[in-house]
Amino acid sequence: MPNRPDKVYFFGTCLIDMCYPQAGLAGIELLEREGIKVIFPQAQSCCGQPAHNSGFPAEAKAVARQQLKSFKQDYPIVVPSGSCAGMLKHHYPAMFAGEPEADEVRRFSSRVLELSEFLVRVLDVKLRDRGQPIKVTWHSSCHATREMGVIGDSKALLKQLDNVELVELQSERECCGFGGTFSIKQPAISAAMVSDKITDIQQTGATRVLSGDCGCLLNIGGALEYQKIPITTQHIAEFILERING
Amino acid sequence: MAETGAVDFQSNVVRALADRQLRGNLKKAMGSLSLKRKAVFSDPEEFEHLRRVGNAIRRRSLSKLPVLLEQLEKNCTANGIQVHWAETTADANQIFLDIIKGHDASRVIKGKSMVSEEMHLNHFLEDHSIEALETDLGEYIIQLDHETPSHIIVPAIHKNKDQIAHLFHEKIPNTPYTEVVEELNAIARKTLRQKFFAGEIGVSGVNFAVAETGTLCLVENEGNGRMCTTVPPVHIAVMGLEKVVEHLSDVPPLLRLLTGSATGQVITTYFNMITSPRKAGEKDGPKEVHLVILDNGRSKILADPQLRETLQCIRCGACLNHCPVYTRLGGHAYGYVYPGPIGSILTPQMEGLHKAGAMASASSLCGACEEVCPVKIPFTSLLRILRDESYAEGDSPHDVDGHGYKRHFTESLAWKGWAVMNTNPTLNHLSTKMLGMVGAFLPKAGPLKHWTQVRTTPKFAKQSLHALAKARGLDDE
Numbered sequence: 096m097p098n099r100p101d102k103v104y105f106f107g108t109c110l111i112d113m114c115y116p117q118a119g120l121a122g123i124e125l126l127e128r129e130g131i132k133v134i135f136p137q138a139q140s141c142c143g144q145p146a147h148n149s150g151f152p153a154e155a156k157a158v159a160r161q162q163l164k165s166f167k168q169d170y171p172i173v174v175p176s177g178s179c180a181g182m183l184k185h186h187y188p189a190m191f192a193g194e195p196e197a198d199e200v201r202r203f204s205s206r207v208l209e210l211s212e213f214l215v216r217v218l219d220v221k222l223r224d225r226g227q228p229i230k231v232t233w234h235s236s237c238h239a240t241r242e243m244g245v246i247g248d249s250k251a252l253l254k255q256l257d258n259v260e261l262v263e264l265q266s267e268r269e270c271c272g273f274g275g276t277f278s279i280k281q282p283a284i285s286a287a288m289v290s291d292k293i294t295d296i297q298q299t300g301a302t303r304v305l306s307g308d309c310g311c312l313l314n315i316g317g318a319l320e321y322q323k324i325p326i327t328t329q330h331i332a333e334f335i336l337e338r339i340n341g
Numbered sequence: 342m343a344e345t346g347a348v349d350f351q352s353n354v355v356r357a358l359a360d361r362q363l364r365g366n367l368k369k370a371m372g373s374l375s376l377k378r379k380a381v382f383s384d385p386e387e388f389e390h391l392r393r394v395g396n397a398i399r400r401r402s403l404s405k406l407p408v409l410l411e412q413l414e415k416n417c418t419a420n421g422i423q424v425h426w427a428e429t430t431a432d433a434n435q436i437f438l439d440i441i442k443g444h445d446a447s448r449v450i451k452g453k454s455m456v457s458e459e460m461h462l463n464h465f466l467e468d469h470s471i472e473a474l475e476t477d478l479g480e481y482i483i484q485l486d487h488e489t490p491s492h493i494i495v496p497a498i499h500k501n502k503d504q505i506a507h508l509f510h511e512k513i514p515n516t517p518y519t520e521v522v523e524e525l526n527a528i529a530r531k532t533l534r535q536k537f538f539a540g541e542i543g544v545s546g547v548n549f550a551v552a553e554t555g556t557l558c559l560v561e562n563e564g565n566g567r568m569c570t571t572v573p574p575v576h577i578a579v580m581g582l583e584k585v586v587e588h589l590s591d592v593p594p595l596l597r598l599l600t601g602s603a604t605g606q607v608i609t610t611y612f613n614m615i616t617s618p619r620k621a622g623e624k625d626g627p628k629e630v631h632l633v634i635l636d637n638g639r640s641k642i643l644a645d646p647q648l649r650e651t652l653q654c655i656r657c658g659a660c661l662n663h664c665p666v667y668t669r670l671g672g673h674a675y676g677y678v679y680p681g682p683i684g685s686i687l688t689p690q691m692e693g694l695h696k697a698g699a700m701a702s703a704s705s706l707c708g709a710c711e712e713v714c715p716v717k718i719p720f721t722s723l724l725r726i727l728r729d730e731s732y733a734e735g736d737s738p739h740d741v742d743g744h745g746y747k748r749h750f751t752e753s754l755a756w757k758g759w760a761v762m763n764t765n766p767t768l769n770h771l772s773t774k775m776l777g778m779v780g781a782f783l784p785k786a787g788p789l790k791h792w793t794q795v796r797t798t799p800k801f802a803k804q805s806l807h808a809l810a811k812a813r814g815l816d817d818e
Binding site for chain 1: 806
């Protein structure tokens with residue numbers, strides 16, 4: 096287990112900032128409950144992934160530099176998203192390879208941890224479920240799975256919750272069709288993907304879909320709501336906080 | 342489609358997605374292929390080790406490709422295999438025609454070869470009154486229906502048993518209707534058997550060409566490849582120039598990765614190693630063996646140190662089987678010979694972004710292809726490079742044809758604006774606040790128009806996390 100720090104940075108992500116601030120706040124609270132001091136740089140914005148994936152590397156880099164500037168101190172950077180964490184941790188070093196900032200970027204990236212990963216591997220948190228019995232299902236985001244490898248940590252957290260029955264999706268590891276700008280550049284393919292994901296969600300009988308990435312939740316939740324299916328979506332941090340508060 | 346140079350990818354997508362039968366067929370077939378692969382590579386550590394080896398072999402081969410190709414030519418020639426070089430598909434077709442005409446032949450039997458699809462060889466030969474018959478069962482099925490392969494390993498994967506039953510009944514004379522798989526196989530076998538003996542020229546692809554021995558390796562399951570390469574008096578093998586490996590010892594690890602990834606087999610039913618034509622005193626085998634080595638844009642790809650990784654591919658098709666886009670569209674929607682993730686990185690480089698650039702956008706960058714690729718091709722990084730190239734202005738480290746084809750004033754301006762918003766904290770706070778106030782009333786235009794076709798409008802929060810963190814009194818640094 097890595098050393099337990101006193102202070103951490105929180106990288107809120109742009110999507111949480113705009114659409115899911117309660118998920119971000121829940122992440123912050125989960126850290127504070129463990130006695131960790133959370134620092135939230137107000138100059139932070141987006142990790143730059145939207146431009147990075149869409150053919151605009153110069154714009155992605157400019158925005159990446161803003162984050163490098165905003166998280167200067169040597170604290171761990173905790174990120175409530177596998178996708179944004181993957182960008183900061185794995186894509187930044189490649190983007191800046193061979194540039195004057197390369198060393199600084201490598202140090203920055205080495206400090207990045209996804210929220211579940213940090214809660215489990217660094218803090219070894221113990222959760223006590225005070226909620227009513229509930230049946231939920233879980234969607235693994237592509238980048239939390241394949242770039243960050245943190246799905247085991249998220250599930251380990253859910254397993255600590257005694258009254259939570261987790262029914263797994265058949266297509267748990269398959270992309271929900273969000274893909275950032277993919278969802279608007281290839282809307283028909285994206286729609287087919289999210290529609291299949293929803294069919295799979297419905298067959299679990301769960302009343303709530305959890306994930307560690309708000310991009311997926313925006314996509315799945317928006318499609319569920321559009322189809323008027325009474326299944327809600329929630330970020331894992333918000334769910335855990337709700338359960339332990341009872 | 343591909344021949345006209347204008348593929349309407351978006352229309353193809355809509356058509357493919359509306360085809361329920363196709364989606365059902367694909368889902369079933371892809372699910373079964375994925376499960377078989379998983380059973381063969383059940384130990385993740387062993388698989389990771391194997392693919393590291395596979396990656397190293399392919400990288401080493403590509404790093405000395407010109408030398409290896411010369412060595413291959415020298416050793417093949419010494420073995421009695423006649424080597425021909427083709428820069429373009431037209432050159433390759435002409436080489437075929439010259440060899441076939443040189444033997445006054447008009448009946449060609451073919452084993453499976455994606456490079457021959459790339460050349461549109463069958464059409465070309467047909468135009469010259471030469472019959473080219475596909476003998477791989479899948480290829481035979483689609484040839485009967487005048488289709489192209491929809492998958493690089495299982496070309497008729499878009500068809501189910503019932504569709505094939507109807508096709509055989511309608512297209513093969515005196516064939517009673519049957520849906521029994523064994524009977525369908527027997528019909529194809531009987532029909533093809535006669536053709537094998539009448540074939541004057543046999544054509545095959547090449548899975549690996551070994552430079553140090555001048556050996557052509559051919560992997561197959563049906564025995565038709567062996568028939569095509571041994572029964573007719575002349576055998577013409579065709580390969581892309583990247584298919585060469587240095588040593589004979591490079592073959593077993595690649596073979597293991599190929600068969601496991603492609604069909605979930607530890608080894609295929611047939612593995613042919615062809616090192617020469619029939620020698621004096623031998624009782625069988627072709628009297629002549631030709632090897633046609635095709636470039637068709639590959640050397641340009643090789644020259645780019647990053648994009649070169651595209652050429653590591655051993656054509657196993659695992660990326661197709663695991664791609665959430667391919668498994669919903671099938672291969673035909675892509676409009677070109679190579680579909681799925683490998684097609685999406687290869688085709689825009691071969692055909693130019695202005696023609697095939699849309700393929701690079703047909704990925705959510707989920708990385709499922711990368712996860713299964715037996716030679717560790719960094720698909721998502723290569724797709725990003727092609728997307729960068731699609732918008733690139735002037736100085737780019739890459740030189741893909743059609744460079745900058747997608748450049749559009751409004752889109753560039755939007756991204757510039759996005760960068761300004763995300764590099765200036767004051768503007769960032771202000772814009773997030775504005776979205777919280779007016780987000781719900783945004784017109785469903787532009788990106789929101791596409792988004793809201795199957796989803797509700799995102800709910801922008803009244804107070805951003807920035808604002809909530811500040812209100813909570815969190816330190817800023």
